[in-house]
Amino acid sequence: MADATHAGHAHHFDDALQQRDASTLGMWIFLVTEVMFFGGLFTAYVAYRALYPDAFAHASHHLDVTLGTFNTAVLITSSLTMALAVWSAETGRRGMLLLTLLLTAALGAVFLVVKGFEYAEKFSHHLVPGPSFHWPEAAEAPHVQLFYSLYFAMTGLHALHMVIGLGILTWLVLGARRGRFGPAYATPVQVSGLYWHFVDIVWIFLFPLLYLIGRH
Amino acid sequence: MEPERRVDYLNVDYGVRSWLLTTDHKRIAILYLVSITIMFVIGGLSAVAIRLELLTPAGDVFQADTYNKLFTMHGVMMIFFFLIPSIPAVLGNFLLPLMIGARDLAFPRLNLLSWYIFVVAGLLTLYAMITGGVDTGWTFYTPYSTAAATTKVIPVAVGVFINGFSSILTGLNFIVTIHTMRAPGLTWFRLPLFVWTHYATSIIMVLGTPVIAITVALLGLERGFHIGIFDPALGGDPVLFQHLFWFYSHPAVYIMILPSMGVISELVTCFARKKLYGYTVVAGASFGIAFLGFLVWGHHMFTSSQSVLSGMIFSFLSMAVAIPSAVKVFNWTATLYRGSIAWSAPMLYALGFIGLFTIGGLTGIMLASIGLDIHVHDTYFVVAHFHYIMVGGAIMGYLGGLHFWWPKMTGRMYPETLARIAGLIVFLGFNLTFFPQFVLGYLGMPRRYHAYPEEFQVLNVLSTAGASVLGVGYLLPLLYLTWSLRYGARAPANPWGAAGLEWQTTSPPPTENFATTPIVTRDAYDYHEAAAPVSEVLVRG
């Protein structure tokens, strides 16, 4: 079996290189499915924002730009630490690998905590779609509710992916502690990095589309 | 005659655990074979109920609500739990590594996970069907499904959602395997067309399935949590649901037919003893179908209030997608021309496919024309069209392939004469069932109704009679294929003298597929020389 210094491979592969190529291509194709998965939500967003620009702008104003910008910075930083984790694995820096993986996980957790605060605030202001939804301007209230339906669906799905990402990072940390990853076997770290960066990219689009509508 | 039983993938280990925890692609294929057959029977029984009701004009067997649940169950089971997995999960899983000279797929454990996901999704959906059912039709249109239906929409939506991941993982596995694990010398243009069509199918699975996943997720969220993306009361658009739904569900029909086309290419070449006419063009046509197939979904929505402009674009593109399909039919026909035809059971299924798929395809072009579609939309004309493709096409291909590769998969021959008779019964029963439905639809009989005007009865009786014959035709293979497992003649490595790497190993194959990795030096359908005997497979290194 593979470890940090010996490039082993599963029995059905010819060699370690074939295994690495297969794993990497597999993760890229999985990310394609994720693009299409989020794509349905982006389709609904584009359609409705084009139809109800004013209601969407008013709804967006209620989101906290400071928290949103902060969270964007947090995720971008976590992408940096994840990339450094990959570098650490590729160059055999065990201590650095562990540190960067833990930092990435910590930043991810910070993101989710901030998100939790935002959701709680929405809840207390009656902005969760459903029977309890309330918006002072009755005329645009239905369209504002549409915005918040999209807000919760899109950020909720994104948050779910973050949680899964934290699970993957936990698994990587456990493996890193046992010295499983190194120059000969960095693939799990690389492939997990691809996933983490993808989740970052989704947020890179969500942030301006949800938080920065008509702020002028 | 071997003194002792040779070890193969079937007898290498016994016991439930060795099957339920297997990562051998061949065993997983058998697991799928059993599960999808069960799904087919359930879908088939609901069809029996439908045809029984439609024997008489009055809705006298079932109440309208029950009838709605029956045709929903028929559609959901047949499409999501039988047709979409069928050839890829059974024949694709079994044959792909063999055809490319590999020991397994790229991700064997993901393959097993794929099957478990399928089983869990199937059980959940069945549970929902049995404890109340769903009456929305397999298309789940909003706002009925989100606001008005009182049936088990959410469990079925969840079942379909989960099942999607089974499809996605299979497609992902196939693409990576074909790219990274081909045997030495097996260049792209030496691949069997079965592999090409499964590659194109996998691309569709990977690009399309996530969209229906998010769509049914949104459906569930709207129904359960009032996250109202399609709710008109909020300014939402129910037709947007249809756009998102059909973005997958149209390419899904190509998921169902492309693998079958791959089977036909293998059967026609083997039983005409000729290489495929226009190999490169047919390979390209598979991708043409996949590509264009993603651009035509609006032809399901001509009467939905979709804009005329959108309708015209979709209509034009729908005519275009017929071209690569027709190309394949022409090339199969050209392959048959001046071939040395053997009338084996698989060949009968292949010939049936070519004729019936052509009829289905031509009526598809008729439906692509907006004017005609408005007249026959939601009538039995549409029902007949897609059954000609799905049953006359896809299922015939599946049965033909199952017979063709049965010796390889099980090490047993099936009874040939009985199989030919069953094939003829299927062909006759099929046409008697569905051809009257073209006429019924054109005359105006709507679909999804349990009662109809008196003047349509004769054609409906013919259709039900045909369905009985078709049922017998399907029952026969179920019986004699099972019988052959115990009593069938033992199969040699290559009973058909076919080309293809899968025939260069034993029947059934050993777990690791090949004693030594084959090296490929020939094109795919080298039939003008005799198919290479086992001793000519070069030893690696």
Next chain:
Amino acid sequence: MSDAHTHVVPPRVYVIIFLTLMALTALTTWVAFIDLGVLNVIIMLAIAGFKASLVVLWFMHARYESQLTRLTILGAVFWLLVLIAMSASDVFIRFRPEAVARLGLSPETTSFVVPDDERAAAPAAPH
């Protein structure tokens, strides 16, 4: 045995990309508060697209990967755009026929809805 195919990207490259991304984030937020009319959305999407490209090319190593990987990425983007463009445009055409009319397209192309006066004038449908 180290993997000959892995191009190891040095940390300073990552840091440069990171700083660029942070700067672009600040820029996005800053521009949001300036009124540029329709340009706001365009600039926003352009910056987001550029940020995503940086992540894909460097953080995700796409710059050093095979043709197949790049084709996979471009394919995903292409089909995403097809989905969004064709679906969202149809919704827009149906809900905002007056906006479509301003583009010069006739009302008949936008929907099947028969205007009330035409419906009153038409004979009853035969059956």
